[in-house]
Amino acid sequence: MRKRIVLFLIILIFLSLIFIVLPKIGFYTFVFDQGEYEHSDESSTERISDLNELSPKTRELALEFLEKCEENGLNVRITETYRTQARQDILYEQGRTTPGLVVTWTKNSKHTKRHAFDICEDDTDDPYGDLEFFRKCAEIGKEVGFTPGYYFDEVQDMPHYELNRWWIQ
Numbered sequence: 192m193r194k195r196i197v198l199f200l201i202i203l204i205f206l207s208l209i210f211i212v213l214p215k216i217g218f219y220t221f222v223f224d225q226g227e228y229e230h231s232d233e234s235s236t237e238r239i240s241d242l243n244e245l246s247p248k249t250r251e252l253a254l255e256f257l258e259k260c261e262e263n264g265l266n267v268r269i270t271e272t273y274r275t276q277a278r279q280d281i282l283y284e285q286g287r288t289t290p291g292l293v294v295t296w297t298k299n300s301k302h303t304k305r306h307a308f309d310i311c312e313d314d315t316d317d318p319y320g321d322l323e324f325f326r327k328c329a330e331i332g333k334e335v336g337f338t339p340g341y342y343f344d345e346v347q348d349m350p351h352y353e354l355n356r357w358w359i360q
């Protein structure tokens with residue numbers, strides 16, 4: 192009888208650890224890099240540029256990136272963060288089956304995983320014209336821990352920054 196009680200208590204402690212203690216201290220958020228988001232409607236096709244829609248780790252590094260850019264006199268504007276798969280699919284068709292320039296090379300984008308954002312230069316008539324601006328930003332992005340699209344081998348994607356971690360897919 193006593194053995195059963197001990198076993199029951201052990202199970203109770205174990206369960207409360209998994210379901211109460213670990214979530215409270217943000218363990219799962221840290222390990223799985225999952226947050227809570229306002230935009231979770233996967234059918235929406237609007238452009239989202241809110242940093243709060245990025246995964247917690249991506250957002251943290253993005254803020255560090257923005258701070259360092261500012262320190263270096265680089266006026267960065269975030270143009271897009273999280274992208275629904277519906278929007279990614281529409282962008283993929285652009286320049287292929289629908290009119291316009293090709294703007295993306297993949298249907299499987301880090302934007303849809305909340306691990307990527309795009310930038311342009313702020314307060315200028317030509318937000319994509321200053322190549323030196325994008326080169327300097329890419330250096331800072333790399334330093335912070337992102338993979339800047341500036342360095343993509345096959346198709347350079349100057350405005351693009353993504354977080355690559357082997358355990359995050």
Ligand SMILES: [Zn+2]
Nearest residue numbers: 308309351352
């Ligand atoms: Zn991008």
